[in-house]
Amino acid sequence: MSSFAEEANSAVPTLPGSHSGIPPFLLDKAQRAKEGIFDGRTKPQNERQRLPVVPQGIERDDFVKALGELGEQLGAEHVEVNDKPLRDGWYMEHPNTHDMMTILDEEEFVASAIVYPGSTEEVQQVVNWANKHRIPVFPISMGRNLGYGGAAPRVRGSVTVDLGRRMNKILDINAEDYTCLVEPGVTFYALYEALKERGLDEHMWIDTPDIGGGSVIGNTVDRGVGYTPYGDHWACHSGLEVVLPTGELIRTGMGALPGNNTWQTFPYGFGPYSDGIFSQSNFGIVIKMGMTLMPNPGGHESFMYTFPNEEDLAPLMEIIRPLRISNILENAAQVRHVTQHIAVRGLPRSTFYSGPGPVPASTIHAAAAQTPVGDHTWAYYGMAYGPPHIRSHKLTLIDSEFKRIPGAKRIDPSTLPADEYFWSRDRIARGVPDIHELRWVNWASNGAHIAFSPVSPIRGRDASKLFALGRRLHDRYGLDFFPAFIVGLREMHLIVEIVFDRADPERKAAALSCLRDLVEEAAREGYGEYRTHLVLMDQVAGTYAWNDGALMKFNQRLKDALDPNGILAPGRCGIWPKRYRGRGWEMTRESEGRSEGNGVDPA
Structure with missing residues (x-):
């Protein structure tokens, strides 16, 4: 059987066996959806043998050595080099190496390697490693941001930090306050199944987007929407735990108070409300998030x-x-x-x-x-x-x-x-x-x-x-x-x-x-x-140009302060670190088809 046929006929992953799987009650529907997708697929399976793409600013030998060093810290099985043919898959078996629905050549937005941290401390280790070697990293929760780039990094050759595979726990469901606390690998499917398993699904509801396989955290920090009265997901979150680009760890809102008991019930805490800078940005990696749940409305x-x-x-x-x-x-x-x-x-x-x-x-x-x-x-x-x-x-x-x-x-x-x-x-x-x-x-x-x-x-x-x-x-x-x-x-x-x-x-x-x-x-x-x-x-960031682009200048100052080495998701939402600016990395109609610029500042 060819690799294409094997992919088409492979079993759909299910919960709880796979953190990214489909709930059993949707399995038959998912299988039919997969058949429909592969029935219309004529694109040949990619069999091209390939070397990993090395990010600009680092030599290949140095990059290989650096990956080896990271493997020693996380375990070699948690560091994968992206040197195999790219597989597009489908929604339930999506790639974390590139955009399965690419609008450019699939080698433009492509990762050099994928790492799988399993804890807060390991996320910090990855960030500290990236700073040491000046290697760009691109965090994803699940990588199902389809229509907007999927799992692909903006900077070609970035190391994708896949948080979902090993950080997928539901840390708390509070039936009194109607809240939960989750890690990046928790999907809407998984949260719904957890409510059912606890006998709470008739007591409280989740709010889900059109398809439930995305990360609750990933969708929320990208300001996605759902379709109950709790449809504004960002408005319904309360409390973040964030690894900053320097490797420091913070909690926002009431989470900054040791021993607090209101982190998921009051989002603001004391002082400036900082949560907003971690939505649609490259200012930090969200590794825990509180979310409100909707009471059953009685009909x-x-x-x-x-x-x-x-x-x-x-x-x-x-x-x-x-x-x-x-x-x-x-x-x-x-x-x-x-x-x-x-x-x-x-x-x-x-x-x-x-x-x-x-x-x-x-x-x-x-x-x-x-x-x-x-x-x-x-x-x-x-x-x-x-x-x-x-x-x-x-x-x-x-x-x-x-x-x-x-x-x-x-x-x-x-x-x-x-x-x-x-x-x-x-x-x-x-x-x-x-x-x-x-x-x-x-x-x-x-x-x-x-x-x-x-x-x-x-x-x-x-x-x-x-x-x-x-x-x-x-x-x-x-x-x-x-x-x-x-x-x-x-x-x-x-x-x-x-x-x-x-x-x-x-x-x-x-x-x-x-x-x-x-x-x-x-x-x-x-x-x-x-x-x-x-x-x-x-292009979109450039349309928000009031007062000579004052907002982007403000975002750049934040980026340079929080990420002095420019390692975290450079270019995401048009925010480029200092070492990339002025080197042609911005994508416009005139630079169509090419995602890279002309090197980075070695300093």
Whole structure:
């Protein structure tokens, strides 16, 4: 059997046997998802024999000796040289060597080695080692940040510090305070299973993103979102333990008080609130984090509305805003376009259309008409919480408001089959993780995706402007347009997933050019990204340029103070240490295809 076939037929890892595994109740669904991914894979398996990429600023012989030294400290089995063919895998068996959904050549954002610390002290040892040898290190929790770079380091040849494999303990679940304390390798899947094992799943809920295999810490420090009323994950954390780039160890908030008993219940402590500098940054390695859990609200009821016309988007947002601010609409719900509704069924694009350019709207609507939901342009997925009489009151208000839009239709869940996407949204909105969402990646052969993620107020004119911008640029590059609005309390994220064939250089180039144009034009209109892919980090950071780039200058001063040797994740979120600045490391449209600069300052 070929290595490709072996990979396709290998068993899906499960919990508790693998920290990164799928819960047993999702195993059959995960196996079907894997089959769908490999059925559409034509990209040849990489068999290229390769030497490890050595980071700029260190000689190969010195690098090899340094790795040997680290192996003596951690154990040789916990230091792996990345000298084998790169394997893309899939969501549940993802690589920690590179980005499995790469938009550039896979050798651009690639690690030289991977190390697996097993304790706080070993993380400190790794950081001290990196300072001694001036070797860049790039920490990951799980490496499932798909669409934003996955496990890949920004600086080619960095040593990836994989925290998840050996630091994956749930250190505490407090049923009185509704809190938990976790290490980086704890996934949403694992936290959910732990609540079940303790008999607490009917007492308290987790908040999960669309797919539950990511790290609770990793998702939260990257300011990811979920879909219960606790959907703003960063707002729901309390207390960090952090290894600084110098190897020092700190606790934030109440954790700085010896013997405290409120670390997970009060996030601020005394003095400046420092937690924020450890989110979306390269200022420290978070190795413990507290998180709040949601009390069971005493009942829940999912609902779905469809709206027939693209022009319904603006009035719908004007209806949503006051309902969301007043918490009549309680969770971070979704307004999704019909094209994504068709794609999430997991069928390839060629099922519906094989011609040039985007799939015609008439074809999409004809396909939608054949689904249990029926034809529509926009779909709203939400959930009401609480006892029946409270849910009834809120749902009556929502129904009267949504039906102000002509043709609005409430979908009867009893008419929907068990595999309909509605039920995935239902599970996620009540804190049950799933693996359904990424089926839309099957839209393209060798499916990969990269995200455009601007933030705006919940206003009809903003939604319409962003939608028109996205549609125009997708048409320019011949790409299908998958917009979904994730509605927070007073803002909304537009998440546009650009799906492309990662084995097709032309499609990759079109996807990246489209994304660069989206970021540039959106910024001119006042819309900034809340999160982005490695290749876009310099461009996005550059859009936050008020007062001659004062914010980036401030971030650089913090970086130089906290990381004087510039070893921790250089370039992450556009923040470059002093020894890299002015040497062409920033990625722009003009430097496309090349992630490296011209050396580092030897001093």
